[in-house]
Amino acid sequence: MVTIYDIAEKAGVSAMTVSRVINNTGRISEKTRTKVKRVMDELGYVPNQMARSLVLQETRLLFLMITDITNPFYTTLARGAEDAAKKHGYRLLFGNTDEDLEKENDYIDAVLKTRADGVLIAPAGDASLPHLEMLRRHRVPFVLLDREVPGMDSDVVLGDSKEGARQLVKQLVGCGHRRIALINGSRTISSARERLEGYREALKLNDLAYDEALVLETSFGPRSDLTGIEAWLDSLRPLPTAFVAGNNVLAVELMRSLRSRGLRVPEDVSLVCFDELVSYAEMDPFLTVISQQAYQFGYLGMQMLLDRIQSRDGQVPGWRKIVLPAELIVRRSVRQL
Amino acid sequence: MVTIYDIAEKAGVSAMTVSRVINNTGRISEKTRTKVKRVMDELGYVPNQMARSLVLQETRLLFLMITDITNPFYTTLARGAEDAAKKHGYRLLFGNTDEDLEKENDYIDAVLKTRADGVLIAPAGDASLPHLEMLRRHRVPFVLLDREVPGMDSDVVLGDSKEGARQLVKQLVGCGHRRIALINGSRTISSARERLEGYREALKLNDLAYDEALVLETSFGPRSDLTGIEAWLDSLRPLPTAFVAGNNVLAVELMRSLRSRGLRVPEDVSLVCFDELVSYAEMDPFLTVISQQAYQFGYLGMQMLLDRIQSRDGQVPGWRKIVLPAELIVRRSVRQL
DNA sequence: GATTAATATGTTATCGATAACTCTAAATTA
DNA sequence: TAATTTAGAGTTATCGATAACATATTAATC
Numbered sequence: 001m002v003t004i005y006d007i008a009e010k011a012g013v014s015a016m017t018v019s020r021v022i023n024n025t026g027r028i029s030e031k032t033r034t035k036v037k038r039v040m041d042e043l044g045y046v047p048n049q050m051a052r053s054l055v056l057q058e059t060r061l062l063f064l065m066i067t068d069i070t071n072p073f074y075t076t077l078a079r080g081a082e083d084a085a086k087k088h089g090y091r092l093l094f095g096n097t098d099e100d101l102e103k104e105n106d107y108i109d110a111v112l113k114t115r116a117d118g119v120l121i122a123p124a125g126d127a128s129l130p131h132l133e134m135l136r137r138h139r140v141p142f143v144l145l146d147r148e149v150p151g152m153d154s155d156v157v158l159g160d161s162k163e164g165a166r167q168l169v170k171q172l173v174g175c176g177h178r179r180i181a182l183i184n185g186s187r188t189i190s191s192a193r194e195r196l197e198g199y200r201e202a203l204k205l206n207d208l209a210y211d212e213a214l215v216l217e218t219s220f221g222p223r224s225d226l227t228g229i230e231a232w233l234d235s236l237r238p239l240p241t242a243f244v245a246g247n248n249v250l251a252v253e254l255m256r257s258l259r260s261r262g263l264r265v266p267e268d269v270s271l272v273c274f275d276e277l278v279s280y281a282e283m284d285p286f287l288t289v290i291s292q293q294a295y296q297f298g299y300l301g302m303q304m305l306l307d308r309i310q311s312r313d314g315q316v317p318g319w320r321k322i323v324l325p326a327e328l329i330v331r332r333s334v335r336q337l
Numbered sequence: 338m339v340t341i342y343d344i345a346e347k348a349g350v351s352a353m354t355v356s357r358v359i360n361n362t363g364r365i366s367e368k369t370r371t372k373v374k375r376v377m378d379e380l381g382y383v384p385n386q387m388a389r390s391l392v393l394q395e396t397r398l399l400f401l402m403i404t405d406i407t408n409p410f411y412t413t414l415a416r417g418a419e420d421a422a423k424k425h426g427y428r429l430l431f432g433n434t435d436e437d438l439e440k441e442n443d444y445i446d447a448v449l450k451t452r453a454d455g456v457l458i459a460p461a462g463d464a465s466l467p468h469l470e471m472l473r474r475h476r477v478p479f480v481l482l483d484r485e486v487p488g489m490d491s492d493v494v495l496g497d498s499k500e501g502a503r504q505l506v507k508q509l510v511g512c513g514h515r516r517i518a519l520i521n522g523s524r525t526i527s528s529a530r531e532r533l534e535g536y537r538e539a540l541k542l543n544d545l546a547y548d549e550a551l552v553l554e555t556s557f558g559p560r561s562d563l564t565g566i567e568a569w570l571d572s573l574r575p576l577p578t579a580f581v582a583g584n585n586v587l588a589v590e591l592m593r594s595l596r597s598r599g600l601r602v603p604e605d606v607s608l609v610c611f612d613e614l615v616s617y618a619e620m621d622p623f624l625t626v627i628s629q630q631a632y633q634f635g636y637l638g639m640q641m642l643l644d645r646i647q648s649r650d651g652q653v654p655g656w657r658k659i660v661l662p663a664e665l666i667v668r669r670s671v672r673q674l
Numbered sequence: 675g676a677t678t679a680a681t682a683t684g685t686t687a688t689c690g691a692t693a694a695c696t697c698t699a700a701a702t703t704a
Numbered sequence: 705t706a707a708t709t710t711a712g713a714g715t716t717a718t719c720g721a722t723a724a725c726a727t728a729t730t731a732a733t734c
Contacts, residue, residue: 003691004691016715026713046475048450048689049450049691050391050691051690052690052691054719055690055718057719069412069415070413075412078433096416138383340720342721354684359721366683385719387721388689388720388722390721391690392722
């Protein structure tokens with residue numbers, strides 16, 4: 001590998017002079033500058049980022065941890081984060097935790113070892129707390145995305161899950177549904193809790209009883225348990241006329257199960273959910289959903305993170321919390337009873 | 338930040354001893370080992386990867402460059418690559434080029450600066466050649482995914498695009514279609530060329546004339562040009578009875594355009610394409626597709642890359658080329674004429 | 675008990691860059 | 705002309721780790 005010493009030698013100057021040319025610092029005569037630049041081109045020099053980071057004590061490297069890279073919500077979010085990072089000259093590293101605490105732990109470890117300048121993280125759940133404490137302890141700035149973690153104050157970008165759930169239920173009730181089930185992520189995830197809460201509130205508001213049997217708590221994850229869903233469906237007699245899915249993955253899994261027992265949406269049962277199923281939302285304008293501004297989650301979160309990094313030890317203006325509004329998009333998956 | 342020297346001082350040993358404990362090298366008495374380990378825990382020590390990499394001349398960092406992070410084909414591929422990397426103790430950095438040469442160039446630059454140990458890349462197109470030459474010049478091992486680049490020999494994992502296109506056309510012909518259009522990616526991308534080629538061959542085989550007007554060459558990219566598609570559709574009189582889409586994104590765009598003019602699939606026109614639309618393929622068992630083993634692209638590609646890296650200057654067994662078979666999955670988007 | 679071998683640990687140089695300081699020669703000022 | 709700036713470089717130490725060599729114990733052998 002070509003180093004700045006190789007350049008220096010060939011150009012007949014000192015390494016420091018080369019460094020000055022590279023970084024455009026200090027005073028350099030036009031003559032040496034061009035000479036050094038020519039040699040750099042000739043030898044195909046590329047600065048060693050690690051050596052730089054070591055002395056500069058900054059990597060310009062950021063980390064984004066998402067829980068499901070195959071979920072369009074998170075990939076769209078990732079694009080937002082990427083765009084914002086790029087605009088500020090930072091590189092962005094992605095990690096995919098699969099809603100798995102152990103994988104998350106591995107990535108946290110990697111972040112610390114790499115000395116990343118900051119982290120954007122959609123935590124796997126409340127049990128991510130020790131991971132976040134680890135980051136805090138090592139003074140790695142981070143911003144939470146999509147999910148809060150009780151016991152940890154920090155910047156965070158959330159969706160209005162409670163309101164979203166309320167609107168979904170309201171929409172169903174408006175269409176005459178009264179037996180409404182909820183398939184949800186784990187209670188150890190703040191967004192799932194909020195959605196359950198919103199569901200319950202909306203039921204109460206509409207004088208509908210909350211029936212625990214109508215709620216299935218499973219996983220938001222990429223591979224949720226199909227047999228659990230099957231068993232749950234079997235247990236529901238009579239079948240609800242409508243389902244609310246806590247996220248897009250669950251909506252898909254549920255649709256699959258329903259279809260396998262010959263039930264059509266919306267003819268036989270109605271279905272609504274959080275998040276678009278695909279990033280090309282217009283592709284299949286079928287499911288009535290609460291659409292979240294996935295791109296904005298990433299973009300705004302990244303901006304907050306960069307703010308933190310750049311004002312490092314400076315005045316800490318207190319933790320900021322952005323709640324992005326939930327937008328109900330009514331399509332064709334709900335039948336008017 | 339806690340360094341190895343802080344540990345050394347507090348434990349009353351030299352830095353080298355600490356290093357030995359960390360890496361489990363050399364001989365250390367059980368007593369000092371436990372003492373050092375305790376101090377490491379107390380201070381919350383995390384090794385500085387950059388300092389290590391600098392002296393070891395390896396980063397254990399790999400790079401995956403994909404052209405569209407919102408495309409489920411690539412995210413599934415990414416999961417495969419990630420799993421394989423993880424199994425071998427490598428970290429994986431993702432980059433998203435958006436089919437954009439300039440973005441790709443930026444990432445190549447980042448790779449070189451970071452001194453990544455290797456790269457897995459789905460090149461933006463034939464014009465990626467200089468980028469690959471850059472990698473080659475700096476001796477960064479790489480494996481091409483999904484697309485070849487003329488003029489550059491390397492390990493590569495491909496899908497059998499030509500055969501896939503043949504099968505799609507055959508399927509349509511078998512259902513009685515004779516006026517079959519193709520909406521495809523840019524000719525500067527090898528897979529698009531192969532698909533066009535397969536399409537032409539299949540037409541010929543079935544005694545159908547190749548009509549240039551029936552082929553639209555646009556972009557595989559995340560944001561393809563809708564107006565181009567609209568104009569093309571307008572120009573097609575009479576409308577073809579069936580369409581082949583060169584990838585999933587194009588299928589979606591086309592569906593959208595068709596729908597906007599009141600055309601239903603498959604009642605009014607038939608549509609088949611490459612790649613599943615969503616990673617939950619079963620979700621919407623609607624489009625007849627050539628399904629590619631996206632996960633395997635990533636997994637096998639990563640294995641080849643690691644092979645290269647580990648046998649570095651050792652015997653180079655020649656370039657390897659893996660062609661993954663194309664599987665036709667017949668669903669409901671083709672109407673029997 | 676002296677010599678040798680093995681075990682445990684320390685020292686120094688190095689990876690590739692930059693910060694902080696130093697030096698030299700030319701340019702400016704008194 | 706002598707004194708002082710200043711432009712344009714060079715030197716040295718440092719970031720945090722590890723390799724290679726050196727050294728000090730302790731244990732084993734004759």
